[in-house]
Amino acid sequence: xxxxxxxxxxxxxxxxxxxxxxLGKTPVVIDNRPEPGGNIYSFLGSNRQHRxxxxxxxxxxxxxxxxxxxxxxxxxSAEKVIYHPNxxxxxxxxxxxxxxxxxxxxxxxQAKSVVLATGAQERPMPLPGWTLPGVMGVGAAQILLKSxxxxxxxxxVVVGSGPLPLLLTVQLAKAGRPxxxxxxxxxxxxxxxxxSLAHHAVAAPKxxxxxxxxxxxxxxxxxxxxxxxxxxxxxGDERATGIKFRSGKxxxxxxxxxxxxxxxxxxxxxxxxxxxxTDYSEQQKTWHAQSNDVxxxxxxxxxxxxxxxxxxxxxxxxxxxxxxxxxxxxxxxxAKQRSFRKFxxxxxxxxxxxxxxxxxxxxxxxxxxxxxxxEQSIATHGTDPNAIKRALRVGMGPCQGRMCxxxxxxxxxxxxxxxxxxxxxxxxxxxxxxxxxxxxxxxx
Amino acid sequence: MTISxxxxxxxxxxxxxxxxxxxxxxxxxxxxxxxxxxxSPRAAFCLMGVCFECLVEVNGVANQQACLIKAEEGMQVxxxxx
Numbered sequence: 402x403x404x405x406x407x408x409x410x411x412x413x414x415x416x417x418x419x420x421x422x423x424l425g426k427t428p429v430v431i432d433n434r435p436e437p438g439g440n441i442y443s444f445l446g447s448n449r450q451h452r453x454x455x456x457x458x459x460x461x462x463x464x465x466x467x468x469x470x471x472x473x474x475x476x477x478s479a480e481k482v483i484y485h486p487n488x489x490x491x492x493x494x495x496x497x498x499x500x501x502x503x504x505x506x507x508x509x510x511q512a513k514s515v516v517l518a519t520g521a522q523e524r525p526m527p528l529p530g531w532t533l534p535g536v537m538g539v540g541a542a543q544i545l546l547k548s549x550x551x552x553x554x555x556x557x558v559v560v561g562s563g564p565l566p567l568l569l570t571v572q573l574a575k576a577g578r579p580x581x582x583x584x585x586x587x588x589x590x591x592x593x594x595x596x597s598l599a600h601h602a603v604a605a606p607k608x609x610x611x612x613x614x615x616x617x618x619x620x621x622x623x624x625x626x627x628x629x630x631x632x633x634x635x636x637g638d639e640r641a642t643g644i645k646f647r648s649g650k651x652x653x654x655x656x657x658x659x660x661x662x663x664x665x666x667x668x669x670x671x672x673x674x675x676x677x678x679t680d681y682s683e684q685q686k687t688w689h690a691q692s693n694d695v696x697x698x699x700x701x702x703x704x705x706x707x708x709x710x711x712x713x714x715x716x717x718x719x720x721x722x723x724x725x726x727x728x729x730x731x732x733x734x735x736a737k738q739r740s741f742r743k744f745x746x747x748x749x750x751x752x753x754x755x756x757x758x759x760x761x762x763x764x765x766x767x768x769x770x771x772x773x774x775x776e777q778s779i780a781t782h783g784t785d786p787n788a789i790k791r792a793l794r795v796g797m798g799p800c801q802g803r804m805c806x807x808x809x810x811x812x813x814x815x816x817x818x819x820x821x822x823x824x825x826x827x828x829x830x831x832x833x834x835x836x837x838x839x840x841x842x843x844x845x
Numbered sequence: 846m847t848i849s850x851x852x853x854x855x856x857x858x859x860x861x862x863x864x865x866x867x868x869x870x871x872x873x874x875x876x877x878x879x880x881x882x883x884x885s886p887r888a889a890f891c892l893m894g895v896c897f898e899c900l901v902e903v904n905g906v907a908n909q910q911a912c913l914i915k916a917e918e919g920m921q922v923x924x925x926x927x
Contacts, residue, residue, distance in 0.1 A: 433894050435915045440893055447862050487913065522895045534876055534888035541892035544912075548892075549860055550867025553875045639886050640875075668895075766890075767897065769882040799897035799908070835897075835908070 402511050403429050405722060406499060408490050408671070409518035411439020412466065412708045413700025415473040416715030417516045422481040424723040428516075431488040431501050437473055439520050439700075440540065441708045442466035444547045446474065452549060458575045459547065462568075462708075469712065491832040491840075493517070493675045497695040500844070502836070507843040514695060514722045517672065518715060521665040521701035524687070525804045526561070527755050527762050527772075530635030531661065535642075539566050539662035546576060555657025556581040558644050560633060562589040563749035564613060566662045570620040580624050582654050584646055586752045587629040589663075613748070627652065633754075635659050664751045667702045670801060673829035681822035684743070686751045687807065688826065697721060705746075710738035755808035756815040764812060765805040767798020775809065776816055784817050786810065786827040796827055799835050850920040859916040866892060866899050866911040869924070877901055877911065878925035901925070 405421055407414050410432035421428045438445045445466050448455045456464060476482040488503025493515070500509035523538040530536070535553065537545075539561060542552055557578060559566050562585045570580045630646040636653070637643070643655045664685075672679065672690035679688040682704060689704040699718040700711035713735045717727050755764060760773035770793050782788035786809055789795060795809060796802030802809075810821040817824075846861040850868065859868045866889040869877055877888050877899050889899035892912045899911040902923040911922075 433913055435913065451862065522891065522893060532880075532885060532887065534886050537888075537890050537892065541890060544892040545864075545867060545870065545889075548867055549863035550870055553870055640888075767882075769880065769885070799900070800895060803895045804891075 402513060403499075404512075405429070405514050405516070406431070406497070406512035407516045407518060408432075408493075409439065409520055409700070409702070410434070410437035410473070410484065410486070411518060411520050411700060411711065412441060412469060413520070413702075413711035413715035413718075414439070414516065414518035415469050416712040417518060417699050417719040418482045418484075418715075419469075419472055419476055420716045420719035421516075421723060422476050424719065424725055426723060427481060427483060428719075429483045429485070431485045431490060431503065433487065433489045435486050437484065437486070438466065438470060440544060442470060443544050444549070445470055447549075448547065455547070455549070458572050460572070463547075466708070489834050490519075490671060491834040491836050493671050493696070493831065493833065495676045495693060495696065500832070502840045502843075506845065507840045509844050512695070514697070516697050516699050516715070516718045516722070517675075517702055518699045518711070518718075519668040519671055519702045520711075521667050521705055522803060523661075524663045524666045524751055524753075525755075525808050526661040526663040526752075527758055527764050527805075527808050528560075528633050528635060528661070529759055529762050530637060530641065532763050532766055533635055533637045534640040535637065535657050536635055536659045536661065539569050539660045540665070542658075542660050543569050543572065546572065551576075552578060552658050556655060557658040557660065558654055558656040559583045559660045559662070560586065560630075560644065561660075561662030562586075563662065563664060564616065564745065565665075566660075567613070567616045567620040569660070570624060571616065574620075574623070581656060583621065583624055583626045584630045584633065584644065584648075584654075585626060585628045586633060586663075586754065587631050588750065589752050590628075590749055591747065613745075632759075634759075663754065664749065665701065665705055666807060667704060668803075669806070669826065670803060670829050670833045672698065672702070673826065674831045674833045683822075684746050686753055686811075686821065692718075706738050706742050710735060710742070713738065753807070753811045753821075755811040758808070758812055764808045765793075765795040765798065767800050767804070768794045768796075770795040770805075772812060775812055779813060779816055784813050784819060784824050786813065786824055789813065790827045801833065801835075802827060802829065848916065848918040850916050850918070850922060852922045853924055853926070861916070861918075863916055864892075864912060865901070865903070865914045865916050865920070865922065868916050869899070869901070869911055869922070876924065876926060879927065881925075
């Protein structure tokens with residue numbers, strides 16, 4: 402029996418571990434990455450030690466994770482927190498039964514309490530040609546840079562809008578790889594209409610608004626932007642060679658690197674496998690999960706609120722588990738983060754391009770299922786995502802629907818004049834990651 | 846510090862501690878595999894362990910996510926390119 406299992410060593414997981422440790426527990430933290438930090442603070446530890454020039458590229462929003470990271474690393478070396486990197490949770494039940502594997506071996510057991518801090522992923526953005534090498538996520542490109550890598554040679558085009566594409570555009574310019582063009586899909590930015598929201602909320606959104614305007618100004622000073630783009634597709638045979646779109650008239654831009662972004666969504670596979678209740682958020686066009694008596698969600702895995710909120714919610718989750726009341730400062734800071742997020746969500750609504758995917762668009766990358774196949778399947782199987790999944794194998798490849806679940810709901814919803822919420826996601830079952838027989842054989 | 850890994854039996858320099866996916870993306874042909882369903886060319890896409898596009902063989906173990914593994918001295922990497 403593990404008293405407290407924390408899944409994920411991003412801001413929420415690290416914060417939960419430190420709080421639980423300060424309240425007398427010795428949590429076990431497992432994380433699938435080789436270093437703590439999650440997505441936002443990925444490789445912060447090794448960059449500070451070995452690649453100080455990279456720190457300049459990522460700026461203060463990245464560097465500010467150092468305090469939390471240092472405290473976590475210190476707690477681990479003092480054995481106040483047990484930390485297993487490169488370790489994958491592949492089973493979670495609603496009562497806290499779990500299984501994971503990693504360099505320390507393969508283990509199954511029971512946790513008295515679980516903090517699920519498994520974070521978020523970029524919302525899949527299915528466009529014709531998006532499976533070509535050279536196409537990747539904006540967040541993916543940022544992690545690549547943080548990890549010490551570079552984008553392959555050639556021109557870079559960003560497709561999307563919002564704080565992350567703007568930030569990456571600034572960071573790539575600093576890294577000596579300026580972005581050739583930014584293409585904003587139609588409906589991706591409502592920054593101007595969101596200003597009406599600013600006076601509804603407390604102070605945070607005003608500073609947020611100012612920050613984003615400044616960022617946009619810096620990012621787009623030398624970068625051409627095409628707005629209200631439709632019919633976006635990526636060209637290429639063996640790899641991406643360019644991007645086509647309509648914005649008034651037809652355009653084509655040569656580019657070997659096409660970076661996509663349509664916001665981020667929670668990592669829903671573990672919460673669904675554990676049968677936690679999920680509710681559709683119209684504001685974020687995704688599902689938000691609720692904690693149960695054993696499993697508590699923290700960070701973006703419970704709904705997208707960002708890194709600062711993740712630190713707060715990690716602390717709140719740990720306190721709840723330890724039977725300690727939340728501090729009122731944390732609760733009010735959390736409320737402020739929520740109103741801040743409302744503003745961002747309103748300013749940059751997800752485009753969900755699957756809603757009007759062209760027939761040839763690949764919706765499921767693992768099984769190579771295209772939009773027209775799903776449309777045909779609706780005629781026979783109706784809108785039940787489980788029936789469509791069984792018929793087509795959509796969502797049954799190694800990613801287990803992580804790259805197509807939202808798209809399937811959006812596409813089926815729009816084809817049948819219903820909503821993504823009404824269509825829903827197909828069932829997610831354990832194991833939530835591919836598991837080899839060797840891992841099963843090594844279970845102790 | 847520079848280390849050496851083997852990609853499809855070819856010796857190849859890498860920086861110690863960087864992601865295997867970063868090393869593969871730096872190659873003249875930044876491909877990871879041919880898709881098992883239709884043979885289409887693929888490369889790392891999400892860099893956060895979600896999409897399973899960066900699967901390669903590492904030290905004899907098939908289907909490893911190159912975006913979650915650090916390059917190590919002498920690592921034997923095989924891409925699924927045929």
